[in-house]
Amino acid sequence: MKHEIQDALNRRLSGFHMDEEQIHRVLRTARGEKPVKKKISAGLVLAIVLILLTVLAVAAEISGNVLSDMYQRYFGVQISPEGQSLLRREKPVAAIDFKEATLVIEQAVADENQLLVTATVLPKEKSNILLAMEPTQPEDAMQINGSIHPAETYQQAMERTGAVMKAVSLDFQVEGMETPGGHAFENLDEQGRLRMVFGADYALQPGTIQVTVHAIMFEPGEGVANPETHSITMPVQVAKLIEKTVKVDALIPGSKIRVEEIILRKSPFTMYYQTTYRYDEKMEDSLMNPLVPPRITYVGRNGHWIDSGVGSGSTRKKDGAFVVSGTLNLQDFPEELWLEVEGTEPNTWHGQLGVHLSPADE
Amino acid sequence: MAAVLVPGRNAEEEIARLMREQGGYILRLCFVNLRDRGLAEEAAQDTFVKAYKGWQSFRGDSSEKTWLSRIAVNTCQDYRRRNWFRVLKAQVSLQDVPEASVPFEERDDTLTLAVMNLPRRYREVILLHYYQGLPAADIAEILNLTASGVYTRLRRGQAMLKPALERWYLDET
Numbered sequence: 001m002k003h004e005i006q007d008a009l010n011r012r013l014s015g016f017h018m019d020e021e022q023i024h025r026v027l028r029t030a031r032g033e034k035p036v037k038k039k040i041s042a043g044l045v046l047a048i049v050l051i052l053l054t055v056l057a058v059a060a061e062i063s064g065n066v067l068s069d070m071y072q073r074y075f076g077v078q079i080s081p082e083g084q085s086l087l088r089r090e091k092p093v094a095a096i097d098f099k100e101a102t103l104v105i106e107q108a109v110a111d112e113n114q115l116l117v118t119a120t121v122l123p124k125e126k127s128n129i130l131l132a133m134e135p136t137q138p139e140d141a142m143q144i145n146g147s148i149h150p151a152e153t154y155q156q157a158m159e160r161t162g163a164v165m166k167a168v169s170l171d172f173q174v175e176g177m178e179t180p181g182g183h184a185f186e187n188l189d190e191q192g193r194l195r196m197v198f199g200a201d202y203a204l205q206p207g208t209i210q211v212t213v214h215a216i217m218f219e220p221g222e223g224v225a226n227p228e229t230h231s232i233t234m235p236v237q238v239a240k241l242i243e244k245t246v247k248v249d250a251l252i253p254g255s256k257i258r259v260e261e262i263i264l265r266k267s268p269f270t271m272y273y274q275t276t277y278r279y280d281e282k283m284e285d286s287l288m289n290p291l292v293p294p295r296i297t298y299v300g301r302n303g304h305w306i307d308s309g310v311g312s313g314s315t316r317k318k319d320g321a322f323v324v325s326g327t328l329n330l331q332d333f334p335e336e337l338w339l340e341v342e343g344t345e346p347n348t349w350h351g352q353l354g355v356h357l358s359p360a361d362e
Numbered sequence: 363m364a365a366v367l368v369p370g371r372n373a374e375e376e377i378a379r380l381m382r383e384q385g386g387y388i389l390r391l392c393f394v395n396l397r398d399r400g401l402a403e404e405a406a407q408d409t410f411v412k413a414y415k416g417w418q419s420f421r422g423d424s425s426e427k428t429w430l431s432r433i434a435v436n437t438c439q440d441y442r443r444r445n446w447f448r449v450l451k452a453q454v455s456l457q458d459v460p461e462a463s464v465p466f467e468e469r470d471d472t473l474t475l476a477v478m479n480l481p482r483r484y485r486e487v488i489l490l491h492y493y494q495g496l497p498a499a500d501i502a503e504i505l506n507l508t509a510s511g512v513y514t515r516l517r518r519g520q521a522m523l524k525p526a527l528e529r530w531y532l533d534e535t
Binding site for chain 1: 390414459460461463467488
């Protein structure tokens with residue numbers, strides 16, 4: 001097995017290498033001249049936001065609209081009135097009865113880009129168990145009670161309550177399709193309720209799909225220990241996306257980045273974007289890796305971020321262009337969009353480009 | 363094998379050499395570990411910055427590769443804690459990886475994805491043992507485990523990999 005693994009990884013990942021520019025960059029950083037990276041990663045921002053908002057979440061009851069509530073709390077994302085009405089449920093979609101907890105699937109909605117499922121797990125004896133999502137070790141567990149030291153706080157919580165840890169995970173399967181990537185986040189409150197939001201990146205057709213949810217509860221430790229598994233299948237409506245393509249083909253002033261195209265796709269639940277751009281000429285910023293997309297941020301006219309940070313990803317095409325996708329905190333197509341980018345080296349360059357979206361683009 | 367410290371060479375020259383020799387390996391290790399290209403590139407760079415800063419304390423008790431791997435594994439753990447949202451993906455893909463510089467086969471994709479989809483505790487030991495070729499004692503030191511703990515994880519990791527690789531799995535461990 002050894003040789004197979006070595007050969008497969010070395011061949012398949014052979015594109016990874018450190019070039020002279022990266023070496024130079026690391027050495028400059030090591031000398032204390034410049035930091036390797038300037039920006040705070042989206043994940044770190046989200047983690048900080050989560051920590052701050054967990055305290056607020058403690059006071060909140062599980063509303064009839066978990067997704068809307070969680071998106072609003074964690075990402076500042078407003079879900080459109082149309083989306084709100086699709087999300088509103090008189091009763092939960094389904095419930096799964098584990099020996100020690102009840103898992104309630106509150107919402108299951110989809111658009112052509114993704115399946116969204118929200119769930120809350122309620123321990124039957126709340127003092128007996130502490131819940132977590134995918135992580136199965138105390139040091140991986142989510143923040144509790146607003147602490148910035150999750151492992152320590154988790155250990156303290158276990159000692160204080162005498163509870164044991166259980167992990168709960170959900171897997172989704174859309175009939176006839178392979179399971180794709182996605183995102184997930186969770187919030188464990190002091191009532192012992194674990195709230196989870198899952199987004200899976202499917203390419204779906206409008207209509208009704210059959211979704212099977214595999215829910216598994218297991219003990220932390222070596223792998224999945226003592227699993228308790230339940231599966232349910234349910235119908236989910238897929239909402240149609242409305243698309244608007246804007247051919248830009250313009251340099252962001254002050255930078256060397258040429259934006260080629262912006263595609264916006266409006267869903268009842270979010271606004272997806274896909275931006276194609278490239279370095280227009282050799283990037284002279286020695287801290288910038290030409291193989292990695294510079295972070296372009298979408299901002300509103302007032303300069304506030306409107307990029308939600310949810311579901312972002314990027315690919316690099318063979319011709320060198322980057323295709324970066326994500327979601328915006330917009331309910332409807334805007335009249336204009338502002339893209340902001342800055343160099344990694346301090347005081348080198350900073351650019352902003354305003355793009356007008358005419359109704360004809362729709 | 364212990365590293366040979368070359369008299370007269372400073373940390374900067376040594377770290378530059380290590381980046382040329384081991385940079386690709388460390389990047390691959392970080393990518394499979396973190397399953398996110400952007401994070402992996404940041405983690406690999408941080409690994410070498412830490413190596414630079416700790417160069418004077420490197421006594422050559424282990425090989426340079428083992429020493430770097432230990433720093434990289436710890437750096438990845440830090441990144442995972444800080445970036446849990448990005449790392450917590452339902453399933454990984456190879457879409458983001460740079461274009462391969464050598465030809466590869468379909469089964470390379472299958473095996474790479476199978477390793478990347480292992481739970482982290484098994485992924486780490488499988489990578490360090492099968493990819494880097496480290497003995498259990500070194501892995502135990504890097505991951506702060508007992509040797510028997512390493513063997514347990516290796517065994518379970520192998521068992522989890524095997525079904526995904528049945529078409530061409532060779533039992534020659």
